[in-house]
Amino acid sequence: MVVDLPGPLPRDWGAAPCLDLINSHWNDHLGSGETYDRLPEPRFRRAFLKRWHYAVADPDNVAGRARLRSLRSFLRDVLEHYSSGRPLSPSMRKRLESEVNRAAMALRLSHGAAGYALSVEHSGTAWDVVSADIATSAARLMTEGASVKVCANPDCTWMFMDETKPRTRRWCNVSVCGSLVNVRRHRAARHD
Ligand SMILES: [Zn+2]
Numbered sequence: 001m002v003v004d005l006p007g008p009l010p011r012d013w014g015a016a017p018c019l020d021l022i023n024s025h026w027n028d029h030l031g032s033g034e035t036y037d038r039l040p041e042p043r044f045r046r047a048f049l050k051r052w053h054y055a056v057a058d059p060d061n062v063a064g065r066a067r068l069r070s071l072r073s074f075l076r077d078v079l080e081h082y083s084s085g086r087p088l089s090p091s092m093r094k095r096l097e098s099e100v101n102r103a104a105m106a107l108r109l110s111h112g113a114a115g116y117a118l119s120v121e122h123s124g125t126a127w128d129v130v131s132a133d134i135a136t137s138a139a140r141l142m143t144e145g146a147s148v149k150v151c152a153n154p155d156c157t158w159m160f161m162d163e164t165k166p167r168t169r170r171w172c173n174v175s176v177c178g179s180l181v182n183v184r185r186h187r188a189a190r191h192d
Contacts (some may be wrong), residue, residue: 004038008043012173015161017052018138019148020075020157024048029154038083039069054133056126062073064127071131075138079159082141083148099135102126143192153177 014020020165035126038044045059056064078096081088088096110117120127141148147162151172158172160164171178 003124008041009047010038010044010080011176012160013165014159016137016141017048017054017134018075018079018141019159019161020048021134022079025072025076025157027155029151029153029156029159029172029180030079039065039072044187049130052133054126056130061127064073064130067127067131068134071134074099075135076159078138079141080149080150084161094138096135099172100132100139102132102135114135149156151177 010020012021014023024038026098028036028038031176043061045065047052049056049059058064072090074095076179078088081092103122106123108119108121110119122132124132140146141161147167149160149162150156151158151160152170153172154176156172156178160172161170162169171181
């Protein structure tokens with residue numbers, strides 16, 4: 001069955017590229033059981049790539065899209081482990097390392113009219129650079145001890161970084177899931 005997307009672009013973008021990629025596939029927060037995928041949407045891919053300054057020759061490249069799809073489910077698994085305090089298995093750690101190192105960096109020293117300049121050079125294709133950067137952003141969240149959470153609405157799969165000082169943020173978006181769950185709780189209480 002083909003389900004209409006709520007829209008090609010998300011209401012909220014994330015604090016890291018891995019979160020935006022992960023959240024491009026999500027469950028209906030109302031609990032209908034529908035899942036949605038923005039990755040096949042050309043407008044989403046372009047906006048995502050632009051937002052994180054990723055330059056690829058063809059955002060519609062089939063292999064590139066497949067790479068992102070595979071990375072997406074892997075990174076969700078990784079960050080769900082991390083956010084719930086479960087350690088990554090050795091094979092997950094190994095894969096994350098290899099994703100991070102898909103486009104090894106080297107510094108080049110050049111000399112021109114303006115003097116010397118250091119620039120970063122990547123090995124690999126433009127898609128390698130993109131996927132390595134996205135994977136690195138997930139590894140950074142973990143190494144920096146970021147508070148990564150899944151929305152407290154059990155029907156919602158949205159992942160976000162809680163940047164509040166007391167780390168008390170619970171919802172992907174208060175006006176989407178916070179009010180919905182509060183209304184349900186309120187209704188349930190009235191039926192007691
Ligand atoms: Zn939510």
